[in-house]
Amino acid sequence: MASVTIRRLSKVFDGGVQALHELDLEVRDGELLVLLGPSGSGKTTVLRCVAGLEEPTTGDVVIGERVVTHAPPAERDVAMVFQTPALYPHLTVRDNIAFPLELRSVADAQIARRVLEAAQRLGLESVLDRLPAQLSEGQRQRAALGRAIVRGPQAFLLDEPLSRLDAPLRIELRGELLALHRALGATMIYVTHDQTEAMTMGQRIAVLHEGRLRQVGTPEDVYQRPADVHVARFIGTPGMNVLQGRGRGTGEEGRVIEAGSLIIPVELSTYEGELQLGIRPEFVGLCAVDKGVGNADVLVVEPLGSETLVHLNAGGQSLVARLPGFAEVRVGTRVGVKVDRRRLYLFDAAGAPLA
Amino acid sequence: MSSRLWAAGATAAATVAAVLVLVVVTTAQRRYERAFALRMAATTAAYVAAVTPPPPPPPSPRRVPRGRRRAAVPAPPPPPAPAPQSPAARSYDLPSLLTQAHALRTLPGWSSDVEVYFGTAPLVDATAPPLSPDDLPHLAAGGRWRDGAALVPLNDRAGQEVVGAVAVRPRPVPHGPLPGGLGFAFPAAIVAVGAAATIAFRQHSLRRGGYVGAALLLALAGYLDVWAAARQSTDRWLVDTRRLLTEAATRLPPPRARVAITDLAAMVRDGEIVVGEPAESAPRRVRIDGEQRAVVAVLIGPGRWIELRSVPAEAEAPKWLILLLPGALLGPLAIMALRWAERTPVRSRRETVMAWGFLAPAALHLLMFTVGPAIYAIYLASLANFRALVRDPLTWNSFVTSAAYALYVPISIALALAVALAVHRYRERGGWGRRLVSVAFLLPYVSSVVAIALLWQATYHAGSLGLGRPDWLSNSHTALLALMLVSIWAHVGGQMLVFLGGLDAIPQAYLDAALVDGAGAWRRFWRVTLPLLRPVTWFVFLTGVISALQMFTLVFVVTQGGPFPLHATDVVVHRIYRTAFGPQALGMASALALMLGIVLLIFRWPQLKLVRRQERHA
Numbered sequence: 001m002a003s004v005t006i007r008r009l010s011k012v013f014d015g016g017v018q019a020l021h022e023l024d025l026e027v028r029d030g031e032l033l034v035l036l037g038p039s040g041s042g043k044t045t046v047l048r049c050v051a052g053l054e055e056p057t058t059g060d061v062v063i064g065e066r067v068v069t070h071a072p073p074a075e076r077d078v079a080m081v082f083q084t085p086a087l088y089p090h091l092t093v094r095d096n097i098a099f100p101l102e103l104r105s106v107a108d109a110q111i112a113r114r115v116l117e118a119a120q121r122l123g124l125e126s127v128l129d130r131l132p133a134q135l136s137e138g139q140r141q142r143a144a145l146g147r148a149i150v151r152g153p154q155a156f157l158l159d160e161p162l163s164r165l166d167a168p169l170r171i172e173l174r175g176e177l178l179a180l181h182r183a184l185g186a187t188m189i190y191v192t193h194d195q196t197e198a199m200t201m202g203q204r205i206a207v208l209h210e211g212r213l214r215q216v217g218t219p220e221d222v223y224q225r226p227a228d229v230h231v232a233r234f235i236g237t238p239g240m241n242v243l244q245g246r247g248r249g250t251g252e253e254g255r256v257i258e259a260g261s262l263i264i265p266v267e268l269s270t271y272e273g274e275l276q277l278g279i280r281p282e283f284v285g286l287c288a289v290d291k292g293v294g295n296a297d298v299l300v301v302e303p304l305g306s307e308t309l310v311h312l313n314a315g316g317q318s319l320v321a322r323l324p325g326f327a328e329v330r331v332g333t334r335v336g337v338k339v340d341r342r343r344l345y346l347f348d349a350a351g352a353p354l355a
Numbered sequence: 356m357s358s359r360l361w362a363a364g365a366t367a368a369a370t371v372a373a374v375l376v377l378v379v380v381t382t383a384q385r386r387y388e389r390a391f392a393l394r395m396a397a398t399t400a401a402y403v404a405a406v407t408p409p410p411p412p413p414p415s416p417r418r419v420p421r422g423r424r425r426a427a428v429p430a431p432p433p434p435p436a437p438a439p440q441s442p443a444a445r446s447y448d449l450p451s452l453l454t455q456a457h458a459l460r461t462l463p464g465w466s467s468d469v470e471v472y473f474g475t476a477p478l479v480d481a482t483a484p485p486l487s488p489d490d491l492p493h494l495a496a497g498g499r500w501r502d503g504a505a506l507v508p509l510n511d512r513a514g515q516e517v518v519g520a521v522a523v524r525p526r527p528v529p530h531g532p533l534p535g536g537l538g539f540a541f542p543a544a545i546v547a548v549g550a551a552a553t554i555a556f557r558q559h560s561l562r563r564g565g566y567v568g569a570a571l572l573l574a575l576a577g578y579l580d581v582w583a584a585a586r587q588s589t590d591r592w593l594v595d596t597r598r599l600l601t602e603a604a605t606r607l608p609p610p611r612a613r614v615a616i617t618d619l620a621a622m623v624r625d626g627e628i629v630v631g632e633p634a635e636s637a638p639r640r641v642r643i644d645g646e647q648r649a650v651v652a653v654l655i656g657p658g659r660w661i662e663l664r665s666v667p668a669e670a671e672a673p674k675w676l677i678l679l680l681p682g683a684l685l686g687p688l689a690i691m692a693l694r695w696a697e698r699t700p701v702r703s704r705r706e707t708v709m710a711w712g713f714l715a716p717a718a719l720h721l722l723m724f725t726v727g728p729a730i731y732a733i734y735l736a737s738l739a740n741f742r743a744l745v746r747d748p749l750t751w752n753s754f755v756t757s758a759a760y761a762l763y764v765p766i767s768i769a770l771a772l773a774v775a776l777a778v779h780r781y782r783e784r785g786g787w788g789r790r791l792v793s794v795a796f797l798l799p800y801v802s803s804v805v806a807i808a809l810l811w812q813a814t815y816h817a818g819s820l821g822l823g824r825p826d827w828l829s830n831s832h833t834a835l836l837a838l839m840l841v842s843i844w845a846h847v848g849g850q851m852l853v854f855l856g857g858l859d860a861i862p863q864a865y866l867d868a869a870l871v872d873g874a875g876a877w878r879r880f881w882r883v884t885l886p887l888l889r890p891v892t893w894f895v896f897l898t899g900v901i902s903a904l905q906m907f908t909l910v911f912v913v914t915q916g917g918p919f920p921l922h923a924t925d926v927v928v929h930r931i932y933r934t935a936f937g938p939q940a941l942g943m944a945s946a947l948a949l950m951l952g953i954v955l956l957i958f959r960w961p962q963l964k965l966v967r968r969q970e971r972h973a
Contacts, residue, residue, distance in 0.1 A: 051871050074873035086864035090886040099882075100872035147872070157871075 001187050002064030002154040003029045004050060009059035011045050019045040020211045022059070027155070032181050032188045034202030036195055038234065042211040043191045047157045050189065051080050063154050079148035080157040083164060085140040087132040087147070093119075093139075094128040097146040104151065118150040121180070138169045142176075149180070155187040162197065174201060195235050199223070207231045229351035232278050238309065240345065241284065243277045243317045257346075261315030262294035264339060266346070275354065278345035281322035285338035286310065286329065292336035301329050312337065361697055362555035365690045369551030369566070372686030373544035373573060379678045380540045380577045384530050384584040387668060391588035392505035393498050394625065395467060395595055396523040399459065400509045401622040402599045403471060403521060406606040407447040407455050409512060445511040446518050453478050455606070464598055466591055470522040471509065491517045525591075530584055538580035543573040551686060567687045574683035578676055585669035593638045593651040593663055596623060600663065604655035616661060623663065631662030640667060645739060674734075729952075736946035744946055752922050753930035754954075756835065760926055761903035763839035763846075768895055770843065771850035772888075776880070778851070779858040793852070800848035808912035811841045828914060831923040838909055838924055850895050857891030858884070890965055897962040901955055907932065927951045 004027040011020040019042045027033045035043040048054040050061055052073035060069045068076050079100070087096045097118055101111045119125050122142040132140055141161055148156055158177075162170045178201060181188055192198055198205050199219045206216045207227075215227035226232035232240040245259030247266070257264045257277055264277065289295050296314035308327040312319045314337060321337075329335065346354040456471035456478040471478045475486040491508070493499075495517045498507035504524035508517040529536025550569035553559065600619055607618060620628040627648075634652035641650055649667040652660055696704055711718075744750045778792055799807060815828045815837055827837040861884065869883045885892075907928040910916060916925035916933065925933075931951065935944035 048867075051867075053867050053870060073870045074875070078871065080868065080871040082864045082868060084862060084864050086862070086868040088865065088883060088886065090889070099869075103873045103878060147868075 001029050001185060003027060003031075003062075004155050004187060004189065005060075005062040006046065006050070007060040007062065009046070009049060009061065010057050011042075011049060011054060012057045018211060020049075020056075023211075023213050025206055025213060025216065027187055027189055029187055030185045032178075032190060032201060032203050034198040034205045035189060035191045035208060036198040036202075036205050036234070037193065037208030039193055040210075041193075041208040043193075043208045044159055045211075046208070047080070047159050047189060047191050050076075050155070051078055051157050052076050053080075077154045078157055079151065079153040079155075080159065081141075081144050081148050081161045083160045085132065085144040087140060087143055089132050092129050092131055093124060093135070093143045093146075096132070096143055097124075097128075097150050100147060100151045114150050115146075118146040121149065121183075122146050122176075137165055138173060141165065141173065145177075145180070149184065149186075155189065158188060158190045160192055161190075163192070163194065170197075177201070196237065199235075207234065209234070226278075226345070226353070228353065229276055229278065229347045232345060232347075236280060238281055238320050238322075240278045240280050241319045242347070243279075243314075243319065245275055245277045247272050247275050259314070260294075260317035261296060262317070262337060262339075264293045264344070265341065266344065274349045276347040276349065276351065278347060279339055279343060281309065281320040283340035283343040284319060284321035285340075286321060286323065286327070287336040287338050289334055289336050292338040294337055295334050296337050298329055298331050298333050298335060301327070301331055303327075358558065359556075361693060362552070362558075365555035365693050366548065366552045368689035368693065369548050369555075369570075369686040372570065372683060372689065373548050375682040375685060376573055376577045376679060377540055377544055379675065379682055380538065380580045383581040383675050384538075387581075387584040387588040388525055389500050389505060390668065391591050392467065392523045392525045393500070393507065394592050395525075396498060396505040396507040396521050397625075398592070398596050398599060398623055399469060399523060400507050400521040401624070402603055403452070403455055403459075403509060404447075404512060404514075405618065405622055406603055407452050407512075410446060410448045445513045445515065447473070447512065449473060458602070458606075462598055462602065465595055466526055466528060467595065468504075468524045468526060470504070470524075472520040472522070473509075474519055486520060491520070494520055528587070528591075530587070531580060532583075538583065539576035540573065540580045543569075543576035547573040547683070547686065551690065555690070566690070570683045570686050574676070574679045577679045577683070578672070581675045581679070582669050582672045585672045586667065589649045589665055589668045590638045593649060593665060596626070597651050597653045597663060600628075600653050600661070601655060604659075619655070619661065625665070627664040629662050629664065631660045633660050634662075677730075732945040732948055735942045736949050737942060740942045740946035741950075744943065744950065749922060749925065749930060750947065750950075753925050753927045754950075756922070756924060757904050757906075757926040757928075760835060760839060760842075760906065760924075761900050763842050764896060764899040764903055766839075767843040767846045768850055768892065768899065771847045771895070772854050772892070774847065775851045775854035775858060776884075779855060793848075793855075796848035796851050798848065799845045800852075802845075804845070804908040805912055807841065807845055808909050811837075811844075812913045829918055831918045831921045834914055834918055834923045838913065841909060841913075842903070842906070846899065850899065853891060853895050854888065857888050860891075861887050890968070893965055894962065897958050897965070901958050901962070904928075904951065904955060904958075 006023055006025040009020055009023040009025075010018070012018045023046065025033075025046075035046060037043045045054060049056045050063075052068065052071060052075075056069060060067055062068070063076055063078065087093070088099070091099065094115055097115045098111050101114060106114075115128070116125070119128055122145060124139065124142055124146060127135060127139055127143075132143070135143065141164075144161070161177075162173055165173065174197065177190075180186075190201060192201075202219060204216060205219055205222050207214045207222060207230075209230040215222055215231045217225070217227075222231055222235050226235060226240070229242055233242055243259035243262070245257040245264075247257050248255070255266050257266055257275065259277055285292075294314060296312035296319065298310060299313050299318075300309075300311040302309040302311070303326050306325070308323045308325065308329070310321045310323060310327065310329050312321060312335070319337070323329075348354055452471065452473055456469075459465075459469045459471070460479050470480060470483065472486055475488060475490065477483040477485060490506075494506065494508040498505060500506070501522075504522040506520055506522045509519035509521050510516065511518045531538030531540075533539070533542070547566065547569040550566040554566050599622070603619060603622060616628055616630065631652050633654075636652070638649055638651040641648055643664070647667055647670055648664045650662050650664045653663050655661055699707070774792075774796060781788060781792070812828070815826055827833040865883055865887060866879060869879050874882065904926075905928055906926055910924050910926050910929045911932070914924040916922055916929050918924075927947070928951070931944050931947045934947055935941055
């Protein structure tokens with residue numbers, strides 16, 4: 001196992017699209033790092049640069065102590081699992097798993113032993129002689145994992161391996177992947193756009209947005225202390241409410257931020273002018289009209305059982321409140337809005353956090 | 356639809372189908388009866404013409420009394436010039452005609468009633484209505500069926516003018532072997548309708564109820580009846596004609612002491628008469644020179660036997676199956692359709708009916724111009740043709756030549772794949788150069804084969820690309836090779852296009868995975884790309900072989916099967932063409948085409964399976 005280091009990595013595609021902007025990232029030896037970002041954020045490009053499937057325009061990729069920026073994939077000793085299982089349809093599961101070993105001219109007996117080992121680890125012994133078409137989705141993705149682990153690579157690159165599975169299977173395989181990571185002590189880079197997956201799996205999460213690395217940190221870090229407004233919006237289901245507001249240092253109510261129909265008192269020392277106000281849905285509450293920081297119209301009510309999401313329109317600003325249990329709210333009515341003032345996040349107009 | 360109503364509908368459909376079969380059977384029986392009657396009438400007319408003497412020359416007024424005057428005349432007048440005979444002289448002696456006609460009526464063992472008209476007047480049954488004066492000129496155009504009788508012209512002795520008519524009304528005879536002269540079809544129809552009613556009212560499946568079997572049995576029974584009717588029509592003619600021939604042997608006018616076989620043969624133009632041997636009286640079927648013939652032995656004098664032969668009408672009875680089988684299967688089909696309609700919800704029923712509506716023109720076209728001719732070809736190609744073909748070395752030569760020619764396919768496939776791989780790589784880099792390459796390879800593929808053929812013919816004649824002075828096309832050892840070269844050149848483009856599509860369809864993930872796993876370009880091709888292209892390769896190979904075996908134009912334009920006498924480029928389709936427009940004509944060509952068709956099926960089968968598998972994957 002080895003660490004993976006990315007230094008000032010940029011990638012400009014032939015069409016002139018810049019997918020990555022000077023990315024710096026270090027994945028420690030034995031760490032499971034999740035690369036999280038919406039589609040088009042460049043996370044897969046990072047992975048392909050590490051694998052050697054794409055050549056970076058500038059910057060370096062280091063695996064272990066070795067700079068491999070321009071080395072072909074075969075010389076990097078990394079394994080990759082793709083979104084589609086990419087099992088060769090003409091080979092049995094056994095031959096698929098054995099494929100990378102055969103390419104390395106490993107002795108037959110050893111191949112057989114290691115394939116069986118990998119299959120046992122993934123619960124695939126009974127389907128080793130089937131063709132991929134005869135497997136379930138989950139078995140197929142497991143077999144793809146088997147092909148990756150069988151040769152004990154320096155690092156695993158996982159490109160949304162679970163995104164095509166249905167929800168229960170995804171949760172099941174997520175657990176298996178975590179167990180696998182612990183058992184192998186492997187360095188893993190796991191790409192996903194699903195922030196729930198990122199929160200549950202990653203020791204650290206690297207959040208990508210428009211080809212730039214926005215934040216690297218533990219799940220708690222990125223949730224509690226988002227590095228900018230993009231991270232704040234992206235993390236959480238639903239993400240953080242971000243209101244466009246205007247700060248007023250002085251006024252009848254003291255220091256306030258006006259955002260749409262809301263006037264929210266803040267404890268910020270001084271700030272005036274355009275800013276962005278963030279608040280997570282769980283810290284937004286409803287009350288009687290005119291009793292809160294302002295009034296809003298109820299647009300949509302989503303009862304989820306354990307909680308209810310209420311989508312509001314507060315003078316042109318949209319806002320989601322997360323209420324416990326089934327809330328008695330009617331669509332089309334006007335309600336008062338409460339916010340937990342200690343849980344406010346303030347960003348400047350460009351999205352950077354304010355002290 | 357209630358199940359009772361449905362069952363009634365199903366039974367009605369089965370009844371309609373059964374009635375249809377019965378109608379076909381009855382029509383066929385009537386046709387064969389009419390055919391017999393018309394044939395018999397023609398034979399009778401010929402008989403009458405042969406046995407009736409001409410009218411006596413008009414008596415001159417001075418020649419009375421006859422006997423004495425003749426003796427007194429010292430020198431007989433020179434006989435009148437034989438031609439031109441006057442119409443009257445070509446006609447018949449009326450009293451003799453009357454006698455002959457009456458004799459026909461009392462001819463023992465005849466199965467028909469006969470009437471002979473002289474002019475428009477009936478001779479046998481004088482009280483019968485005469486013909487209308489318009490009838491005779493009409494009859495000159497040929498016999499016709501009227502009022503349950505076959506009416507044919509009675510020509511004058513020289514066969515020049517219609518002087519009367521012969522009508523033959525066949526007496527009803529039992530058509531079938533069952534009591535009441537019933538055939539098999541009627542009881543089979545009842546059984547079939549019964550079976551249909553059973554499955555309809557008891558809600559059995561079509562497969563279990565045995566109705567399909569009953570319907571097939573009905574078709575078979577109907578066919579047996581038709582076959583029997585055909586056989587009967589030939590047999591009746593043979594037996595009745597035998598009667599006429601025996602009669603003619605004694606009545607043919609003097610001066611012949613012994614009747615000549617040729618005189619009798621003139622009476623039966625659509626049959627054959629040869630010297631025969633004593634035999635049983637019933638008509639028999641014998642094989643003469645590989646052809647089935649119906650024969651009967653005829654005694655025409657003491658110890659003189661002849662054999663009367665005819666083509667048996669039942670030989671072409673199978674054509675009625677074309678009507679009988681669909682007619683009988685209409686019932687099960689209708690029930691299937693009804694079942695389907697009962698089970699299927701309204702909208703999908705409507706959509707299916709609509710879909711078939713749109714398909715109908717194409718299906719009809721297919722039926723008329725593909726299925727029809729194929730069946731006709733099978734009909735034309737008799738077993739004898741196959742036997743002759745198998746013995747013909749040119750047949751085997753053509754198959755071997757075609758097989759050798761088809762060997763170009765693997766070569767062109769390998770080339771096409773190589774070009775496709777190159778173009779595919781090139782395309783990944785982007786650019787219009789790829790298009791240029793594609794067009795260069797595709798141009799021959801989309802060009803007219805005739806144009807290509809002429810171009811290459813000129814090229815070879817001009818010195819075979821400078822690769823040797825002698826023209827490759829005129830050398831038996833190289834001519835086929837030269838054509839194969841042309842075909843490779845012409846086909847690489849199209850095959851490349853298919854491979855290009857196949858390469859595009861390979862998900863990039865497979866190749867990426869192989870790359871990360873450490874496979875080099877060579878291994879990626881052999882272990883990933885080529886196996887994934889296997890269906891495409893099979894497709895290109897099979898369609899290539901099929902079209903190679905069907906190749907015609909190139910040979911037709913460039914070599915015409917030569918150089919001769921080795922027939923070095925005489926491929927199968929060209930042989931078919933040569934045969935069809937050669938002396939042995941269509942039957943042989945059809946047989947050869949069928950042989951090729953069977954070979955093509957061998958290649959078509961895996962291709963269809965391939966297509967089906969791809970549909971499943973899609």
